[in-house]
Amino acid sequence: MGKNELSPEQQAYKEKIKPLQPTPPYFVNCLKAFLIGGLICAIGQGITNFYITFFNFTEKTAGNPTVATLILVASLLTGIGVYDKLGQFAGAGSIVPVTGFANAVTSAALEHKSEGLVLGVATNLFKLAGAVIVFGAVAAYIIGMIRYLFQMVL
Amino acid sequence: MKLTGKQTWTYSKPLYINATGTAVGPEEAAGPLGETYDITFGDLHCGQENWELAERHLMEQAIDACMKNAGKTPDEMDLFLSGDLINQTIIANYTARKNQIPYLGMFGACSTSMETLALASALIDGDFANTVLTAVSSHNATAERQFRYPTEYGGQKPDTATYTVTGAGASIISSKPSPYQIKMATIGRVLDLGITDPFDMGSAMAPAAADTIATHFEDTGRSPSDYDLIVTGDLSAVGSPILLELLREKNYDLSSNHQDCGLLVYRPDQPVFAGGSGCACSAVVTYGHLLKEMKEGKLKRIFVIATGALMNPMMVQQKETIPTIAHGVVIEVADGGGV
Numbered sequence: 001m002g003k004n005e006l007s008p009e010q011q012a013y014k015e016k017i018k019p020l021q022p023t024p025p026y027f028v029n030c031l032k033a034f035l036i037g038g039l040i041c042a043i044g045q046g047i048t049n050f051y052i053t054f055f056n057f058t059e060k061t062a063g064n065p066t067v068a069t070l071i072l073v074a075s076l077l078t079g080i081g082v083y084d085k086l087g088q089f090a091g092a093g094s095i096v097p098v099t100g101f102a103n104a105v106t107s108a109a110l111e112h113k114s115e116g117l118v119l120g121v122a123t124n125l126f127k128l129a130g131a132v133i134v135f136g137a138v139a140a141y142i143i144g145m146i147r148y149l150f151q152m153v154l
Numbered sequence: 155m156k157l158t159g160k161q162t163w164t165y166s167k168p169l170y171i172n173a174t175g176t177a178v179g180p181e182e183a184a185g186p187l188g189e190t191y192d193i194t195f196g197d198l199h200c201g202q203e204n205w206e207l208a209e210r211h212l213m214e215q216a217i218d219a220c221m222k223n224a225g226k227t228p229d230e231m232d233l234f235l236s237g238d239l240i241n242q243t244i245i246a247n248y249t250a251r252k253n254q255i256p257y258l259g260m261f262g263a264c265s266t267s268m269e270t271l272a273l274a275s276a277l278i279d280g281d282f283a284n285t286v287l288t289a290v291s292s293h294n295a296t297a298e299r300q301f302r303y304p305t306e307y308g309g310q311k312p313d314t315a316t317y318t319v320t321g322a323g324a325s326i327i328s329s330k331p332s333p334y335q336i337k338m339a340t341i342g343r344v345l346d347l348g349i350t351d352p353f354d355m356g357s358a359m360a361p362a363a364a365d366t367i368a369t370h371f372e373d374t375g376r377s378p379s380d381y382d383l384i385v386t387g388d389l390s391a392v393g394s395p396i397l398l399e400l401l402r403e404k405n406y407d408l409s410s411n412h413q414d415c416g417l418l419v420y421r422p423d424q425p426v427f428a429g430g431s432g433c434a435c436s437a438v439v440t441y442g443h444l445l446k447e448m449k450e451g452k453l454k455r456i457f458v459i460a461t462g463a464l465m466n467p468m469m470v471q472q473k474e475t476i477p478t479i480a481h482g483v484v485i486e487v488a489d490g491g492g493v
Contacts, residue, residue, distance in 0.1 A: 006348040006475075007348070009347070010346070010347050010348030010475070011348070013347040013348060013361065014347075014348060014349075016399075017357050017360075017396050020392075020395050020396050020399060021314065021354075021357060021392060022313045022314060022392065024312055024313065029310075078306045078308070079306075081306060083306065083308045084305070084306050084307060084308045086308060087307070087308020087309055087310060088308070088310055088311065088425075090310075091310035092310075094308055095308060095309065095310075100308065103306070103307065103308045104307060106306070107303070107304035107305070107306035107307040107308070108304050108307075110304065110305075110306055111299055111304035111305060111306070112304075113204075114203070114204035114205070114206070128303065128304070128307065
């Protein structure tokens, strides 16, 4: 049995069970993701405004403390066992924002605490978030190169 | 001949489940069968430092309860058959390190519960042991961490996913009479119908259960109506209708007497997706609820089929399909109450 090559019997089984399986509620999931994702971003905007109004930040410099605050809050929510429930409800809505990245790192750290600080926490910290960093860096490099080429041509 | 037909064992000695012990976590204790367990824990840690210790504690507690219920001590056991879901079955290994009973570690994923029961009976029937202790365990957090994501990770699971039962079930088998007699076992073969989604075990395992059940009927000449209850381990709300459909095609109608431990163990309003799964799922439901029903005379003859998905995350990432297996054991109320 090779990978990805299903026998006729396996194909027939897949077809047969289709009507017996629940269909994922795509629309409701999208709506929840939109609402919670939007809410997280709105809270982020509120935090940005707060830093600009009360702490002399500009629109440009308020970004860093805003992200740091969101990461802190998401990590705390992960620690007290709330963020995984939010994630089950909101799906992409709570995974895509920076809070989802914080949750991926914090949950891995918590999970591997039992194997010690070095081989447990430090080794596994980016187990889930590592892919985001790798592809983030690769994508940034490619986009940067494209932009550089456009600048040379135009 | 003890081998009946192709895959069924008919035990020649009268063999009995002398005592059982169950220990479960919070979600199971809050479920509809909460009253039927010997020991319940209010939190997933079960008072231990980490998840693996928590699962080991559950297995030890289930065994302690079983010993107490039987009025026996570990040194009276000839053999310990045990397994769990964690790499190298370390929960069972470390429990065996403590109880010092001669040990055979077993792995059949979630089918391990009936695998241990069937083999324990066969070994006694073959005079290799007089009294055998079996135990299986699973823990929601150890399973999440090994097979899926960190427990606090906020990924979304589909409705076809199952929720690993936190618990452990133990039993003592011997030829000393008790109300519950083990009559037969049907050993499954590995089936793979091409399912690749680890969040849809019900669809993956239903064909294995159907195959073992149909083979059991062919081997024994029995039909579904010979059983008060035919209960599967953890097919959940997704796999159960598929099982009924697959057996209907072979002209076996189970619609009136089939149930699934994964659906019995939780209430529909608990956050468990399609239902419960794990070695402990079939073990705690059988050793707790089902035997109690037999004792009360509500059930006389049951066929318990524990289903297992024999994969690991590496195989899933390599895009391999999921092989599955199912083993069934026939338990009857002993003639004359067995005493």
